[in-house]
Amino acid sequence: MKLTYVYCIVRSARRPSVPRVPPMPGADGIRVMSAGGGLWLIVSDVPVQEYGEDALSRGLHDLQWVGRRAMAHEAVIERFLKARAVLPMKLFTLFTSDERALNHVKRHSRRIERVLARVDRQLEWGVRLTFDERAGKSADDGASKARSAKAARAETGVGYLSRKKDLRDHTRLRLAQARSAGERWYRVMSRQATAANRRKALEQTEHGSRLIVDAAFLVPARRSTAFRAEVRRHARDLSAAGVAVALTGPWPPYNFVSSSSGRSS
Amino acid sequence: MLGDEDASLLDIVDNVLNKGVVITGDITIALAQVDLIYARLSLLLCAADRVLPSEDPDPMLRRRARRARRAPANRGA
Numbered sequence: 001m002k003l004t005y006v007y008c009i010v011r012s013a014r015r016p017s018v019p020r021v022p023p024m025p026g027a028d029g030i031r032v033m034s035a036g037g038g039l040w041l042i043v044s045d046v047p048v049q050e051y052g053e054d055a056l057s058r059g060l061h062d063l064q065w066v067g068r069r070a071m072a073h074e075a076v077i078e079r080f081l082k083a084r085a086v087l088p089m090k091l092f093t094l095f096t097s098d099e100r101a102l103n104h105v106k107r108h109s110r111r112i113e114r115v116l117a118r119v120d121r122q123l124e125w126g127v128r129l130t131f132d133e134r135a136g137k138s139a140d141d142g143a144s145k146a147r148s149a150k151a152a153r154a155e156t157g158v159g160y161l162s163r164k165k166d167l168r169d170h171t172r173l174r175l176a177q178a179r180s181a182g183e184r185w186y187r188v189m190s191r192q193a194t195a196a197n198r199r200k201a202l203e204q205t206e207h208g209s210r211l212i213v214d215a216a217f218l219v220p221a222r223r224s225t226a227f228r229a230e231v232r233r234h235a236r237d238l239s240a241a242g243v244a245v246a247l248t249g250p251w252p253p254y255n256f257v258s259s260s261s262g263r264s265s
Numbered sequence: 266m267l268g269d270e271d272a273s274l275l276d277i278v279d280n281v282l283n284k285g286v287v288i289t290g291d292i293t294i295a296l297a298q299v300d301l302i303y304a305r306l307s308l309l310l311c312a313a314d315r316v317l318p319s320e321d322p323d324p325m326l327r328r329r330a331r332r333a334r335r336a337p338a339n340r341g342a
Contacts (some may be wrong), residue, residue, distance in 0.1 A: 003292065053292055060294065071280040090285035094292040104288055115286065126276070248276070254284035 002028075002045040002051070004095040007076045008252070009105065010040045011199075012117050013086040019079035026050040033098060035105050042076060043101065044200075051094055081123065085116045088153045088252040104202045115257050120171035122194055122218045124256065125249035127231060128183065129213035131169050131242055174242055175210065181241045182212040182261045185234055192230060193217040212243065216255035224250065 005024055010016055010169075016032055023030045027044035035041050049055060061066040073091050081084040095101040105112060156162070190196035195218040219227045228247065235245035 004283050006288070006290070010284070051292065056292065056294055065283070067274055067278060070281045071274065073281050074277045088281070088285045090283075090287060091281040092292065092294055093288055094290045095287075096291045104290070108288060112286070189305075200281060251280070254280040258284060 001048045003048055004037060004098050005044045005046045006089050006093045006095065006101055007042045007073060008080060008089055009087040009112060009116075010036070010042060010080045010083045010183065011038055011120070012083045013038055013238075014082060016040055016083060019076055020071060021075045021079060023076065024051075025068055026158055032075060033102065035102055035220045039063070039105070039116075040224060041101060041105065042080065046094070050091070053140045070111070074252075081250055081252065085120050086252050087112065087115060087119070087257055088254055106199060118195075119218065119253040119256055121221050122253060122256075123221050123224060123250035124253045125224075125227060125247065126251060127189070127213070127215050127217065127248075128246045129182045129238065130244045130246070131175055131182075131210045131212050132177070135212070151193075177209075178241045178243050179212050181210075181238055181243060186213050186215055187236060188232070189215070189217060189234070192223075192227065195221050195256055207214060216251075218253060218256045221250075226254075 005027060007030075015034070018030050018032055023044045023047055027046045028045065028233050029042050031045075033041040033043055059069075066253040077086060077088045090249075091102065095104065186196070197216040197218075201232055217227070231245065238245055
């Protein structure tokens with residue numbers, strides 16, 4: 001028995017072509033189904049043995065199993081980034097038939113239209129800012145090396161502790177400055193986006209490196225190049241504060257399609 | 266994917282499992298199982314030098330996450 005696996009909903013004036021990427025593991029292929037009104041469902045037939053509730057229960061315990069399917073799901077959706085709008089489905093959105101899938105979309109059509117309007121001709125970009133404590137230190141290495149070479153032989157225990165404390169205070173100051181720079185950056189970039197979204201970044205990523213901003217931006221597709229150039233321009237200023245900038249994208253608008261997200265900044 | 270940094274598998278899994286449009290299909294995934302994936306994801310991310318904000322209040326998972334952070338990374342999954 002086959003189930004209908006739904007990857008995404010696409011808004012397009014013309015029928016989109018079948019993407020030339022592998023479908024979900026175990027699927028026969030990828031189909032494009034008309035939902036009317038310029039909406040299309042991108043689907044696959046998948047066997048119930050691999051995607052029924054029992055199979056999913058087992059599979060969800062295995063990160064490799066999930067990972068493979070997450071990649072396949074994402075790869076299909078990404079083929080529609082150039083469409084007018086694409087709504088990514090959550091992984092494992094499954095129906096017992098095509099008809100049930102279409103009926104469900106019809107029942108939720110008002111909500112779907114609202115979300116489609118929000119992401120119309122937009123792309124999502126992800127940016128992470130990290131402060132590297134060691135990068136902050138190395139900027140002063142020259143001066144501190146000279147100081148410590150001079151003081152090395154004459155240093156007392158108190159001198160040593162005092163120097164260590166100065167270093168810690170200095171790092172804390174650098175971190176505070178990096179955080180301020182990150183906040184300012186986020187405010188500036190948010191104003192240039194249709195919408196912006198932040199995750200609370202409280203955790204330390206690795207020893208010596210701290211995630212200070214974890215953000216997603218919804219940007220008109222026609223402004224992609226300009227937006228990326230802006231991010232790179234700011235990256236140069238931020239690196240002086242020991243802040244590294246990592247840009248990813250374009251993404252399907254995952255951060256702007258749930259009912260609680262997509263608020264403009 | 267274009268970008269200055271390759272989006273990791275973990276970013277993708279986070280997106281497709283946790284975000285995306287919710288349409289209640291005919292097959293439902295038990296919430297507990299998704300939470301399990303998240304717990305394991307958090308540990309993996311700690312080891313892989315990035316951390317998802319953890320909403321899990323379970324103290325044992327937090328202890329294991331702290332230990333994973335100190336342990337050498339094993340990027341295999």
